Amino acid sequence: MTSYRFYPMTLEAASRISRWTYPEPYAIYGMGGDEESLSELMNGDYEFVTDRQGELVGFICTDHSARVPGGYDAGIYEDEHGVDLGLGLDPDLTGRGLGSDFVIASVRHVAQRFAVRHVRLAVMTFNERAKKVYEKAGFEEGVRFHSPVYGVESEFVAMACSVPSKES
Numbered sequence: 001m002t003s004y005r006f007y008p009m010t011l012e013a014a015s016r017i018s019r020w021t022y023p024e025p026y027a028i029y030g031m032g033g034d035e036e037s038l039s040e041l042m043n044g045d046y047e048f049v050t051d052r053q054g055e056l057v058g059f060i061c062t063d064h065s066a067r068v069p070g071g072y073d074a075g076i077y078e079d080e081h082g083v084d085l086g087l088g089l090d091p092d093l094t095g096r097g098l099g100s101d102f103v104i105a106s107v108r109h110v111a112q113r114f115a116v117r118h119v120r121l122a123v124m125t126f127n128e129r130a131k132k133v134y135e136k137a138g139f140e141e142g143v144r145f146h147s148p149v150y151g152v153e154s155e156f157v158a159m160a161c162s163v164p165s166k167e168s
Contacts, residue, residue: 003052004105006060013048014041017059022091025126028149029088040065049106057093060106061086062114068122068156070147076158082118083110099133107137111163120160124149134159 007013018037021030031037040046045065049058066086071077077084087106089099107119123130125144135141139159146153 004057004102004109005050005054006047006106006109007050009041009046009048009059011038011042013056013059014038014046016056017041017048017088020088020091022094026091026094028124030091049102056090057098058087058089058102060088060110062110066121068145068147070145070156071122071158074143074145074158076120076122076143076145079120081116082120082160083114083116085110085119085121087121095129099130100136103133103137103139107161107163116163118160118162120158122147122156122158125155125157131157131159134161137161 015033015038018031018041019033021027031040041059043065045063046059046061048056049060051057062083062085066084067077085106087103089102111117111119120142121134121139123134125131131141138161140161142158142160144155144157146155148154
């Protein structure tokens with residue numbers, strides 16, 4: 001398993017992340033590099049992630065920044081014993097088999113940071129590649145719901161995983 005390190009977001013990391021562009025059909029995950037993207041990344045909910053060599057490889061977000069608006073009506077955020085996770089891997093690193101380790105490390109990090117027993121996320125249903133990675137990392141599918149993405153109603157699925165206790 002690759003070793004990852006998590007740090008509070010910096011303006012330098014946010015600037016790089018905000019300019020990442022993903023190939024179709026994943027282009028929707030790009031941020032566009034504008035001031036609004038930088039402001040979002042610097043809101044205190046984001047961390048940047050490096051590999052063992054200190055290279056920027058991804059980011060995570062928690063709390064409200066990890067939530068999808070339609071998930072509120074679907075009731076997925078009512079359980080207060082979990083934490084919401086959003087994450088992104090550098091587009092140059094996607095499709096190389098790094099996703100599962102990245103997700104597992106991210107889950108462990110936020111579970112320890114927030115002292116919770118489960119982690120949840122929402123993923124667009126078209127993104128089979130991400131869903132497979134999340135399932136491999138222990139997530140199970142839950143409720144499907146719709147939420148706007150750049151003004152277009154899109155389908156999402158909530159996924160959650162339990163975090164093993166330290167005694168396990």
